Amino acid sequence: MPRKELEELQSKRLRAVVKKVYENNAFYRKKLDDMGLKPGDIKGIEDIRKLPFTEKTDFKDNYPYGLLSVPRNEIVRMHASSGTTGKPTVVFYTKNDIKTWAKMFARCLEMAGVRKDDVFQVTPGYGLFTGGLGFHYGGEELGCMVIPMGPGDTKKQIDMMRDFGTTVLGGTVTYSLRLAEVCKEIGIDPKSLGLRVGIFGAEHWSNGMKDKIEGIFGFEAFDIYGMTEMFGPGIGLDCPRHEGIHIWEDHFIIEILDPKGEPCAEGERGEVVLTTLTKEGIPLLRYKTHDLSRMLGYCSCGRTHRIIDRVSGRTDDMVIVRGVNVFPGQIESVLMKYPQVGPEWYAYAYRNEFGSMDHLQVKVEATGTTKELLQIREPMIKELTSTLMGLKPELVFVPTGTLPRQEKKTKRLIDQRK
Amino acid sequence: MPRKELEELQSKRLRAVVKKVYENNAFYRKKLDDMGLKPGDIKGIEDIRKLPFTEKTDFKDNYPYGLLSVPRNEIVRMHASSGTTGKPTVVFYTKNDIKTWAKMFARCLEMAGVRKDDVFQVTPGYGLFTGGLGFHYGGEELGCMVIPMGPGDTKKQIDMMRDFGTTVLGGTVTYSLRLAEVCKEIGIDPKSLGLRVGIFGAEHWSNGMKDKIEGIFGFEAFDIYGMTEMFGPGIGLDCPRHEGIHIWEDHFIIEILDPKGEPCAEGERGEVVLTTLTKEGIPLLRYKTHDLSRMLGYCSCGRTHRIIDRVSGRTDDMVIVRGVNVFPGQIESVLMKYPQVGPEWYAYAYRNEFGSMDHLQVKVEATGTTKELLQIREPMIKELTSTLMGLKPELVFVPTGTLPRQEKKTKRLIDQRK
Numbered sequence: 001m002p003r004k005e006l007e008e009l010q011s012k013r014l015r016a017v018v019k020k021v022y023e024n025n026a027f028y029r030k031k032l033d034d035m036g037l038k039p040g041d042i043k044g045i046e047d048i049r050k051l052p053f054t055e056k057t058d059f060k061d062n063y064p065y066g067l068l069s070v071p072r073n074e075i076v077r078m079h080a081s082s083g084t085t086g087k088p089t090v091v092f093y094t095k096n097d098i099k100t101w102a103k104m105f106a107r108c109l110e111m112a113g114v115r116k117d118d119v120f121q122v123t124p125g126y127g128l129f130t131g132g133l134g135f136h137y138g139g140e141e142l143g144c145m146v147i148p149m150g151p152g153d154t155k156k157q158i159d160m161m162r163d164f165g166t167t168v169l170g171g172t173v174t175y176s177l178r179l180a181e182v183c184k185e186i187g188i189d190p191k192s193l194g195l196r197v198g199i200f201g202a203e204h205w206s207n208g209m210k211d212k213i214e215g216i217f218g219f220e221a222f223d224i225y226g227m228t229e230m231f232g233p234g235i236g237l238d239c240p241r242h243e244g245i246h247i248w249e250d251h252f253i254i255e256i257l258d259p260k261g262e263p264c265a266e267g268e269r270g271e272v273v274l275t276t277l278t279k280e281g282i283p284l285l286r287y288k289t290h291d292l293s294r295m296l297g298y299c300s301c302g303r304t305h306r307i308i309d310r311v312s313g314r315t316d317d318m319v320i321v322r323g324v325n326v327f328p329g330q331i332e333s334v335l336m337k338y339p340q341v342g343p344e345w346y347a348y349a350y351r352n353e354f355g356s357m358d359h360l361q362v363k364v365e366a367t368g369t370t371k372e373l374l375q376i377r378e379p380m381i382k383e384l385t386s387t388l389m390g391l392k393p394e395l396v397f398v399p400t401g402t403l404p405r406q407e408k409k410t411k412r413l414i415d416q417r418k
Numbered sequence: 419m420p421r422k423e424l425e426e427l428q429s430k431r432l433r434a435v436v437k438k439v440y441e442n443n444a445f446y447r448k449k450l451d452d453m454g455l456k457p458g459d460i461k462g463i464e465d466i467r468k469l470p471f472t473e474k475t476d477f478k479d480n481y482p483y484g485l486l487s488v489p490r491n492e493i494v495r496m497h498a499s500s501g502t503t504g505k506p507t508v509v510f511y512t513k514n515d516i517k518t519w520a521k522m523f524a525r526c527l528e529m530a531g532v533r534k535d536d537v538f539q540v541t542p543g544y545g546l547f548t549g550g551l552g553f554h555y556g557g558e559e560l561g562c563m564v565i566p567m568g569p570g571d572t573k574k575q576i577d578m579m580r581d582f583g584t585t586v587l588g589g590t591v592t593y594s595l596r597l598a599e600v601c602k603e604i605g606i607d608p609k610s611l612g613l614r615v616g617i618f619g620a621e622h623w624s625n626g627m628k629d630k631i632e633g634i635f636g637f638e639a640f641d642i643y644g645m646t647e648m649f650g651p652g653i654g655l656d657c658p659r660h661e662g663i664h665i666w667e668d669h670f671i672i673e674i675l676d677p678k679g680e681p682c683a684e685g686e687r688g689e690v691v692l693t694t695l696t697k698e699g700i701p702l703l704r705y706k707t708h709d710l711s712r713m714l715g716y717c718s719c720g721r722t723h724r725i726i727d728r729v730s731g732r733t734d735d736m737v738i739v740r741g742v743n744v745f746p747g748q749i750e751s752v753l754m755k756y757p758q759v760g761p762e763w764y765a766y767a768y769r770n771e772f773g774s775m776d777h778l779q780v781k782v783e784a785t786g787t788t789k790e791l792l793q794i795r796e797p798m799i800k801e802l803t804s805t806l807m808g809l810k811p812e813l814v815f816v817p818t819g820t821l822p823r824q825e826k827k828t829k830r831l832i833d834q835r836k
Contacts, residue, residue, distance in 0.1 A: 076564060077558060
């Protein structure tokens with residue numbers, strides 16, 4: 001779709017969504033009334049900045065049904081995010097929402113080269129979490145064969161891959177690493193599984209990590225973007241050029257904003273803010289995702305959906321050590337350059353025993369002779385220090401297999417000061 | 419649909435399915451050729467007995483893709499039964515199969531009085547097991563709101579019920595009993611949850627058990643029938659008259675056969691044998707389900723889909739004690755008549771220490787004074803003995819909460835002699 005046409009479509013849909021939430025949702029009506037805004041004031045995407053933000057806390061404050069913009073009996077499904085504290089973040093879908101999401105996810109699969117002949121093993125959890133059913137409906141919509149495994153039972157997963165000729169693996173990077181380890185335990189080369197495409201989401205991972213797992217499995221890895229509040233996974237993916245994640249701009253308006261809420265220049269890192277254009281159950285205006293990324297403009301593939309950089313962290317994942325904002329993506333991008341280390345690592349922010357000084361310790365699994373490791377040690381610390389604006393971390397090499405493994409999302413940056 | 423029209427539809431579909439498997443499946447072509455049968459020999463349902471049987475072992479012998487009747491790339495999903503021994507029983511679905519199954523399940527829900535306004539909590543496991551996704555797609559097809567929980571985390575399930583106003587519970591009887599126990603632990607009356615309809619499958623349960631759980635929750639309970647080889651759950655359900663399970667005869671031809679393969683008279687118990695009429699991925703001719711039931715003719719509701727009795731056991735669930743065939747359903751139907759006992763019970767077949775004599779011990783949870791229990795003891799044993807063709811079991815009352823609980827299917831008849 002030519003860019004001009006796409007933007008006209010966005011404008012048309014934005015007008016409709018503003019009208020819809022104003023007329024059907026008390027929460028948004030009040031927000032707009034408080035600002036003195038009428039739906040007619042929004043003529044198109046150029047007016048997006050007039051609109052109010054939506055915050056994660058608005059979900060909790062309006063629990064359970066306060067964010068609905070359709071009658072409750074139009075809803076056919078709910079999902080919920082893990083909700084580590086208090087009530088989970090709950091979202092609702094109409095029949096059309098389910099179709100829209102499935103089509104959007106199928107578009108991602110298509111872009112990654114997945115076809116009807118493929119066998120797609122779905123390893124994210126089914127149920128309330130959006131991962132499993134998101135991947136599942138996307139695969140069925142595309143028409144490839146879905147193996148609905150869900151997480152865990154890794155040996156059985158490998159049996160299934162071999163028995164049914166799995167070609168596409170969907171899940172988290174963390175889980176692909178777990179698969180690789182179990183392959184090693186039972187003495188098979190992950191490459192022999194014949195996987196062709198890996199589609200990973202729900203975690204922040206670097207290009208170096210991508211190269212590592214592509215090397216382990218011999219597949220092409222893609223980075224899928226999404227979150228519970230925006231359907232779930234599938235709102236964007238990198239294309240085979242791997243220059244950035246295409247966001248499906250016919251379904252969303254994307255902004256990258258600085259902490260003051262002002263737009264970042266192209267290439268400048270900020271918070272991803274999304275407005276839904278086609279969601280019926282819970283349309284959202286300018287939702288502050290807490291994800292950090294930057295606009296990269298247009299991809300050389302020629303698609304008119306713009307690309308953003310791989311998500312480098314979350315505003316709430318960041319830890320501040322001696323005044324420096326530290327994001328997991330910054331550390332990982334350095335570590336993964338070195339073939340001797342990874343892919344498992346953790347970083348710990350801690351305070352010394354007198355409580356007077358903060359430190360950052362980076363622990364990473366490494367293989368190689370002592371001499372080899374000594375050789376890479378100083379350059380690694382130097383590069384980390386430079387990436388972290390002068391904050392010099394401690395670097396600890398530990399043997400492979402000694403760091404904790406998780407089958408779900410791994411939190412790699414741990415603040416031990418609280 | 420008038421009965422005559424239904425049978426004409428069955429005949430038309432049967433001709434098509436025989437032609438289809440003959441032309442597209444080497445396993446069936448060989449079977450039919452070996453019998454000297456051509457598709458044209460099957461004119462209608464009156465010729466069903468000319469067709470060969472399909473056995474559970476045919477799935478294992480033709481693993482993985484040998485029972486397919488469409489090209490592999492027409493398949494969009496696989497499911498597998500738990501497969502306690504060796505390779506699991508694996509089945510495959512086309513896009514149309516998924517639609518057919520969802521519509522059939524939605525028809526069950528409709529018959530049970532479920533409507534768009536309802537909130538349907540799905541507790542069977544998602545993933546390879548047909549339970550979760552079967553219930554899930556059925557609910558979405560009907561248009562009620564599905565809460566995709568899957569099994570476990572029972573306290574959270576209860577929170578969800580209260581927060582989102584669940585009105586329909588789908589799962590196993592066993593799991594509903596677990597829910598009731600957790601309600602008791604946290605001090606709430608299961609009736610206060612406001613559940614209106616319970617839809618239970620995958621286990622054999624008696625009318626007495628139905629009365630008990632209806633009494634606990636204050637809902638109306640329905641018995642859903644199905645199995646992995648026939649899509650999954652949803653191929654039949656009892657209607658609000660509760661006279662028997664309506665089998666969807668536009669999708670299946672049902673036979674009840676004796677151990678020699680001869681048709682049983684109406685009312686006579688035998689093995690359920692099913693022929694699929696609308697399945698595309700894996701159509702099956704005369705599949706021997708191992709489930710035991712009997713034809714009950716027509717229901718007073720006026721539907722033309724005939725009814726069968728609640729499944730009383732499986733040919734392979736039965737244990738033979740002193741020459742008597744013992745099925746779980748027989749024992750449960752006696753036990754559940756007594757308000758002092760149940761719903762948890764187990765029966766054990768064992769051999770005495772000299773190996774010369776087989777015994778059946780029935781353990782059931784009971785509440786009441788010693789006097790009360792002494793009063794019901796003898797009549798219960800008498801009735802059990804009569805039901806079991808003269809086999810007199812030992813009867814042991816144990817305190818509530820002492821028998822093992824399972825969150826999945828419960829096997830209540832345990833043979834300890836092997």
